[in-house]
Amino acid sequence: MLRFFAGPMGAGKSTLALQMAYNYRSAGREGVLLTGPSRDGRMSSRLGVAEDAVQITESSDLVGVLMGSSFAVVDEAQFLTPRQVEQLAAVVDRAGVAVDCFGLLTDFRSHLFPGSGRLVELADEVNRLQADVFCWCGAPGLINARIEGGRVARSGAQVQVGDIGSTYRVLCRQHWAYGITEKGRS
Numbered sequence: 022m023l024r025f026f027a028g029p030m031g032a033g034k035s036t037l038a039l040q041m042a043y044n045y046r047s048a049g050r051e052g053v054l055l056t057g058p059s060r061d062g063r064m065s066s067r068l069g070v071a072e073d074a075v076q077i078t079e080s081s082d083l084v085g086v087l088m089g090s091s092f093a094v095v096d097e098a099q100f101l102t103p104r105q106v107e108q109l110a111a112v113v114d115r116a117g118v119a120v121d122c123f124g125l126l127t128d129f130r131s132h133l134f135p136g137s138g139r140l141v142e143l144a145d146e147v148n149r150l151q152a153d154v155f156c157w158c159g160a161p162g163l164i165n166a167r168i169e170g171g172r173v174a175r176s177g178a179q180v181q182v183g184d185i186g187s188t189y190r191v192l193c194r195q196h197w198a199y200g201i202t203e204k205g206r207s
């Protein structure tokens with residue numbers, strides 16, 4: 022299968038890409054990690070994980086690069102040329118390689134990257150990734166707040182065992198500090 026996971030910056034694409042490669046290897050498969058020209062030959066996530074990857078340039082022949090692999094995980098897939106996307110599709114169809122591509126769908130003007138557009142046209146699956154988690158106010162969600170009786174809990178065991186009526190909600194730092202769990206509530 023050829024799959025395309027598209028999302029904005031900060032959606033955790035590289036993290037997911039590395040996770041995907043890990044999963045394939047755990048299943049006993051061997052493959053390659055590919056990344057765009059901007060990444061210095063490393064695929065790295067904001068979580069601090071990094072691996073060596075083959076850097077793709079406009080002239081890379083992906084049929085050759087994927088030779089003998091059972092999977093390929095491609096980060097920064099927006100930098101693929103349409104021709105390279107066609108090469109990936111051909112490798113999937115002829116050799117049964119699993120190819121997962123991660124990248125931006127559109128550029129700063131909101132227009133499709135050529136490679137991303139070709140992926141949308143040819144991929145078996147196109148998935149749009151969620152952006153980061155946000156507080157109800159729209160600010161970045163920072164704290165996984167524990168809510169008890171409608172209030173932000175300030176004390177208790179770090180890990181709760183069993184169902185004791187608590188829920189969790191992601192809040193920004195400010196609304197966690199003020200204990201405001203939703204609009205119009207304090």
Ligand SMILES: [Zn+2]
Binds near residue numbers: 156193194195
């Ligand atoms: Zn907030």
